[in-house]
């Protein structure tokens with residue numbers, strides 16, 4: 001990388017290959033943060049995703065090739081099953097001046113680099129809360145630009161690629177587990193007599209508050225749990241039910257199953 005000029009962050013143009021939910025989350029988050037203007041963000045789509053991206057100011061081309069030709073940073077955000085074909089198709093257009101980023105689950109950096117014929121490739125594993133600026137992203141390399149880009153939408157960790165499948169199973173898939181929990185907790189509130197809207201609002205705000213406490217106090221979650229559970233009180237009665245049903249084991253199994261699926265995807 002010694003002979004490659006760094007990309008200036010002020011004028012940096014960011015292009016998404018794949019106009020799906022993850023690209024939208026990152027694009028919205030980056031634009032809302034104010035670090036990169038909407039006019040610097042582009043993607044390509046011929047269907048209704050065009051309107052979604054155009055609605056927040058993103059430039060939308062017809063072809064992936066146009067995105068590559070008009071971007072300094074190209075973020076591959078297509079499904080793992082198609083990424084090889086997409087990278088191979090775009091290979092003739094890629095320049096060593098560009099920084100390539102993959103957010104694709106499972107697919108290894110060495111394969112991406114080989115398909116692209118390009119060494120300046122970085123893997124990032126974000127999550128959809130990127131759109132509201134609380135992403136947990138882990139990057140293989142933490143260049144200034146990647147830090148700025150993903151730092152604009154959340155917290156960034158730098159780690160070894162061998163941990164990426166586990167990270168995917170925990171922090172990338174994890175928001176879905178928590179959305180499921182919020183929905184189920186709200187159902188519980190409704191079952192206990194609350195109006196639906198109030199129940200959903202309370203469940204969502206409670207999860208936000210609990211996560212904020214875990215992050216901001218630095219206390220062990222077991223301690224925070226003990227602080228809530230009064231002797232002979234309501235909380236310990238609820239916890240007893242969760243423990244009888246294997247709550248902790250179920251969450252652990254979910255992370256391990258998702259990580260395993262990530263490993264399988266790398267073999268496609």
Ligand SMILES: NC(=O)C1=CN([C@@H]2O[C@H](COP(=O)(O)OP(=O)(O)OC[C@H]3O[C@@H](n4cnc5c(N)ncnc54)[C@H](OP(=O)(O)O)[C@@H]3O)[C@@H](O)[C@H]2O)C=CC1
Pocket residue numbers: 017018019020021022023047049064077078079080082086103104105125126127128172173
């Ligand atoms: N969703 C998430 O929370 C996370 C996703 N990821 C990763 O992000 C990637 C994208 O996931 P996600 O956004 O959820 O998936 P989506 O299905 O929402 O988005 C995929 C997008 O790729 C488009 N696409 C398909 N084929 C091509 C092609 N040949 N050229 C250009 N675009 C194409 C699809 O278009 P069309 O709509 O026309 O099919 C769609 O817009 C995946 O690899 C996933 O592993 C990583 C972390 C979290």
Ligand SMILES: O=C(O)[C@@H]1CCC=N1
Pocket residue numbers: 105168172173
């Ligand atoms: O479910 C998936 O495969 C993608 C990757 C991580 C989150 N969503």
